[in-house]
Amino acid sequence: AQKVTQAQTEISVVEKEDVTLDCVYETRDTTYYLFWYKQPPSGELVFLIRRNSFDEQNEISGRYSWNFQKSTSSFNFTITASQVVDSAVYFCALREGGYGGATNKLIFGTGTLLAVQP
Amino acid sequence: DARVTQTPRDKVTEMGQEVTMRCQPILGHNTVFWYRQTMMQGLELLAYFRNRAPLDDSGMPKDRFSAEMPDATLATLKIQPSEPRDSAVYFCASGRQGWGAYSNQPQHFGDGTRLSIL
Numbered sequence: 001a002q003k004v005t006q007a008q009t010e011i012s013v014v015e016k017e018d019v020t021l022d023c024v025y026e027t028r029d030t031t032y033y034l035f036w037y038k039q040p041p042s043g044e045l046v047f048l049i050r051r052n053s054f055d056e057q058n059e060i061s062g063r064y065s066w067n068f069q070k071s072t073s074s075f076n077f078t079i080t081a082s083q084v085v086d087s088a089v090y091f092c093a094l095r096e097g098g099y100g101g102a103t104n105k106l107i108f109g110t111g112t113l114l115a116v117q118p
Numbered sequence: 119d120a121r122v123t124q125t126p127r128d129k130v131t132e133m134g135q136e137v138t139m140r141c142q143p144i145l146g147h148n149t150v151f152w153y154r155q156t157m158m159q160g161l162e163l164l165a166y167f168r169n170r171a172p173l174d175d176s177g178m179p180k181d182r183f184s185a186e187m188p189d190a191t192l193a194t195l196k197i198q199p200s201e202p203r204d205s206a207v208y209f210c211a212s213g214r215q216g217w218g219a220y221s222n223q224p225q226h227f228g229d230g231t232r233l234s235i236l
Contacts, residue, residue: 033222045209045227052222091161097221104149104215105174106225108161 002027004094006109013082014117020078021112023092027073029053031097034068034075035106040088048090051075053097082116089113120144124210124228132236136198139231141210142191149215150193151225152178152185155207164208167193168215200235207232 003026013019025034036048049061051068058067063083067076079086089111095104123142131137143150151166165175165185175185182201187193197204211225 031221035224037227042229043207043232044229045211047224047226050222050224104151104166104168104213105163106151110160 002029002032002094002096002107004092004107004109006090006092006112008112009110010113010115012115012117015084016081018078018080019082019086019114019116020076021090021092021114023075023077023109025073025075025092025094027094027096029096033095033097035093035095036066036075036077037091037093037108038088039091039111045091049077079114082114084116084118087114087116120226122210122212122226122228124208124231126231127229128232128234130234130236131200133201134199135235136196137200137204137233137235139195139208139210139233141193141195141212141228143193143210143212144226145191147212147214147226149213149225150187151211151213152193152195153209153211153227155209155230156205161209164195200233202235205233205235 005024032053034051038046038048063080065078091111092109093106095106125140149168152164153161155161164178166173167187170187184196207230209227209230211227213225214223
């Protein structure tokens with residue numbers, strides 16, 4: 001069965017601090033895809049980043065970086081020099097590769113509420 | 119940037135009334151998803167379509183919910199009769215799914231319909 005766990009319910013930091021959001025996933029598939037979405041107070045869900053299971057290179061994009069560790073089934077997301085506008089709920093999501101066609105279902109974690117204080 | 123469009127943004131109605139939510143997917147996306155978000159259950163997949171054909175609606179209460187895609191530019195989610203427990207935010211998402219180069223594409227979400235059943 002596939003599952004996504006975000007153990008951190010809420011995180012509060014002061015502006016300019018770095019913050020890491022944890023995500024642990026479970027899947028039996030060898031091919032799968034991982035995503036991070038952001039949900040600001042206005043309510044929309046915004047796609048941030050994705051990762052393929054077969055590509056373990058970690059990347060940095062502006063203030064965002066992510067650490068994909070297949071050995072520990074983790075896909076952590078870091079914001080450096082946090083800003084008030086980063087305050088939102090962040091969701092980690094998993095999609096299995098499937099057989100006979102991508103299954104396409106996204107399984108979401110329960111989300112982490114990030115509050116960045118000025 | 120192209121966006122998924124959902125209407126209405128907010129809906130308040132009385133128990134027993136029919137509710138229809140509409141979604142216009144991003145042009146060129148062949149898969150449409152309906153999700154529901156509540157505090158208790160988080161983000162749940164209700165149903166999804168690929169190339170307008172329903173693939174999975176196992177997450178949807180069959181007795182009162184129905185999802186259709188009358189054409190490639192419109193997906194609908196209906197609740198009849200509505201109940202207070204249906205109060206939630208309903209998200210539509212679209213994506214370009216399939217094998218190969220499309221297999222890791224993200225789903226893009228609309229702004230959601232905030233439904234309150236009194």
